[in-house]
Amino acid sequence: MWRMTETPRNFNPEPYPYHHELELIVETLTNLGHGLARDNNWVVMVPFALPGERVRARVFRNHKNYSDADLVDVLEPSPQRVEPPCPLFGQCGGCQYQHLDYTGQKEWKRGQVVDLMERIGGLENVVVEPVHGSPKEYHYRSKLTPHHPNRQSKDFPIGFLRYGRRNQIIDVPQCPIATDAINEALPIERKKIHAKKEKFKRGSTLLLRHTLEGVITDPRATVSEQVLGKVYEFQAGEFFQNNPFILPELIEYVLEQIGRVKLRYLVDAYCGVGVFALSAARHFEQVAGVEINAQAAEQARVNAAANGVTNATFTIGKSEAIFASLSFPGEESAMIIDPPRAGCDEVFLRQLLDFGPKRLVYVSCDPATQARDLKILQAGGYQIERIQPFDLFPQTRHIENVATLSRA
Numbered sequence: 483m484w485r486m487t488e489t490p491r492n493f494n495p496e497p498y499p500y501h502h503e504l505e506l507i508v509e510t511l512t513n514l515g516h517g518l519a520r521d522n523n524w525v526v527m528v529p530f531a532l533p534g535e536r537v538r539a540r541v542f543r544n545h546k547n548y549s550d551a552d553l554v555d556v557l558e559p560s561p562q563r564v565e566p567p568c569p570l571f572g573q574c575g576g577c578q579y580q581h582l583d584y585t586g587q588k589e590w591k592r593g594q595v596v597d598l599m600e601r602i603g604g605l606e607n608v609v610v611e612p613v614h615g616s617p618k619e620y621h622y623r624s625k626l627t628p629h630h631p632n633r634q635s636k637d638f639p640i641g642f643l644r645y646g647r648r649n650q651i652i653d654v655p656q657c658p659i660a661t662d663a664i665n666e667a668l669p670i671e672r673k674k675i676h677a678k679k680e681k682f683k684r685g686s687t688l689l690l691r692h693t694l695e696g697v698i699t700d701p702r703a704t705v706s707e708q709v710l711g712k713v714y715e716f717q718a719g720e721f722f723q724n725n726p727f728i729l730p731e732l733i734e735y736v737l738e739q740i741g742r743v744k745l746r747y748l749v750d751a752y753c754g755v756g757v758f759a760l761s762a763a764r765h766f767e768q769v770a771g772v773e774i775n776a777q778a779a780e781q782a783r784v785n786a787a788a789n790g791v792t793n794a795t796f797t798i799g800k801s802e803a804i805f806a807s808l809s810f811p812g813e814e815s816a817m818i819i820d821p822p823r824a825g826c827d828e829v830f831l832r833q834l835l836d837f838g839p840k841r842l843v844y845v846s847c848d849p850a851t852q853a854r855d856l857k858i859l860q861a862g863g864y865q866i867e868r869i870q871p872f873d874l875f876p877q878t879r880h881i882e883n884v885a886t887l888s889r890a
């Protein structure tokens with residue numbers, strides 16, 4: 483029988499044998515949230531080890547130019563190390579930073595934005611502001627999507643991918659980053675899934691979305707949330723920012739950045755159900771949004787009417803479709819862009835440069851693709867005024883980043 487301590491068949495034994503133990507000093511954290519240490523000059527990645535710590539680690543994989551190791555013991559802990567509140571931390575792939583205090587999380591996330599802006603964006607001498615923290619460090623997520631395998635699974639876990647695995651689910655009865663209401667609903671929903679386990683020929687994903695209507699599990703249901711005095715309807719399974727505690731602060735910041743120079747018109751590209759466009763509308767003569775998801779764009783129109791906004795129009799289509807329909811000039815316009823993780827495509831960026839909005843605020847949930855796009859915008863004549871990360875996702879390695887640009 484195969485035992486854990488036996489060397490796996492395809493194990494590469496260079497430079498270390500399987501389960502070789504090393505004593506290491508951790509230098510930094512990677513963007514994946516892993517501790518990075520060096521043994522002589524050889525890089526060893528140790529998840530859950532923190533910068534400055536002396537640790538014992540056990541090698542389980544050698545790559546061409548680095549090794550992966552499990553954390554065995556923390557010999558000298560970082561002053562920023564804390565006890566993770568979740569009993570599944572380290573096994574569940576959802577969180578990377580529960581063992582790092584919140585000040586430390588914000589410092590390291592800022593450092594990662596700086597690194598990406600320099601390395602990918604080639605942006606030197608840009609100041610990245612300290613991370614704007616979430617008012618809630620736990621119990622903030624208003625959307626949870628646990629998975630389960632097919633009916634053949636013996637233990638039938640309902641939860642998230644096991645840390646470092648692509649196809650193994652770990653059972654998650656409670657999730658401390660989700661809102662209290664979601665954690666109240668979770669055992670009930672899990673029970674329902676267990677009761678009909680035999681129906682699942684394939685694995686599936688549940689939805690728990692905490693909204694004004696309560697915790698909703700039907701992804702097609704129309705639900706709503708209230709932000710800064712406006713109510714937005716959206717489809718429960720579709721995009722809506724999922725940290726409602728920091729969202730008003732993010733929107734106020736975007737409005738403040740966009741409004742530093744008085745302009746007449748606003749374009750909101752990748753507008754979803756219109757949150758930025760409708761929050762900003764009273765400061766502009768006319769607002770135009772564009773959104774590829776037809777239902778979301780339709781809901782943006784409904785949201786405009788429901789909130790008494792009469793100067794906003796919404797186009798269904800790819801972001802670049804907006805330029806053909808604009809009746810106002812770039813030099814009198816501001817623009818907000820908030821694309822998905824993949825960032826903007828080049829067709830859109832080229833047309834944006836031709837349109838030439840005077841001010842631009844770029845909101846991104848992936849600073850790596852944002853840095854790539856900022857490089858293009860800078861080369862096209864935009865000056866980066868300010869970079870402000872917002873921690874929409876405490877305890878995880880993710881960060882939202884807002885860049886303000888103006889036409890040089």
Ligand SMILES: C[S@@+](CC[C@H](N)C(=O)[O-])C[C@H]1O[C@@H](n2cnc3c(N)ncnc32)[C@H](O)[C@@H]1O
Nearest residue numbers: 721752753754757773774775800801820821822
């Ligand atoms: C990160 S969300 C932002 C939504 C909105 N700004 C908000 O905060 O609620 C990105 C949005 O871009 C839309 N989208 C994705 N690709 C697009 C494209 N090529 N053109 C226009 N919209 C797109 C998605 O449907 C999604 O609604």
